[in-house]
Amino acid sequence: MVLSQKLASAFNEQVNAEMWSSNLYLSMAVHFKKVGLNGFAHWMEKQAEEEMDHARKMIDYAIDRGGDITIGQVNVVPTAWGSVTEVFEHVYKHECYVSELIDKMVGIAKEDKDYASEDFLYGFVREQVEEEATAKTIVDQLKNYGECHVGILDHRLGKRD
Numbered sequence: 001m002v003l004s005q006k007l008a009s010a011f012n013e014q015v016n017a018e019m020w021s022s023n024l025y026l027s028m029a030v031h032f033k034k035v036g037l038n039g040f041a042h043w044m045e046k047q048a049e050e051e052m053d054h055a056r057k058m059i060d061y062a063i064d065r066g067g068d069i070t071i072g073q074v075n076v077v078p079t080a081w082g083s084v085t086e087v088f089e090h091v092y093k094h095e096c097y098v099s100e101l102i103d104k105m106v107g108i109a110k111e112d113k114d115y116a117s118e119d120f121l122y123g124f125v126r127e128q129v130e131e132e133a134t135a136k137t138i139v140d141q142l143k144n145y146g147e148c149h150v151g152i153l154d155h156r157l158g159k160r161d
């Protein structure tokens with residue numbers, strides 16, 4: 001089954017959104033490097049790599065299913081960031097937004113009765129549950145233990161594989 005035009009467009013848009021997400025996290029990594037929080041910077045770089053990986057997986061899948069993928073311009077990401085807690089709150093909100101985008105794609109696949117795409121996208125639905133939970137946990141820790149916890153957390157997140 002070939003992707004419908006609507007779903008192929010959604011894949012194109014999502015590839016762009018994943019690339020934008022990758023740049024967003026790179027921007028956060030740069031910010032953390034500048035203030036000497038190298039553990040957080042490392043975590044953000046890994047996050048950026050993961051987002052590019054999501055884009056690549058979607059490109060491969062869409063092409064395998066006859067979709068026409070084009071790599072478009074990626075909008076500029078924010079470059080000014082506040083406290084560590086504010087940055088991670090932004091990560092959490094952004095991941096919730098990405099979850100909504102993925103859910104919309106599942107909706108299109110369902111309308112199309114495109115079960116293969118539905119199945120493929122459920123991998124991302126599950127991934128988003130994890131992404132939201134990870135970001136939420138970091139926000140909760142920062143809020144509950146205060147920013148004095150930052151050094152410990154910076155050390156711990158610096159160990160992300």
Ligand code: FEO
Binds near residue numbers: 021
């Ligand atoms: Fe590709 Fe963080 O969602």
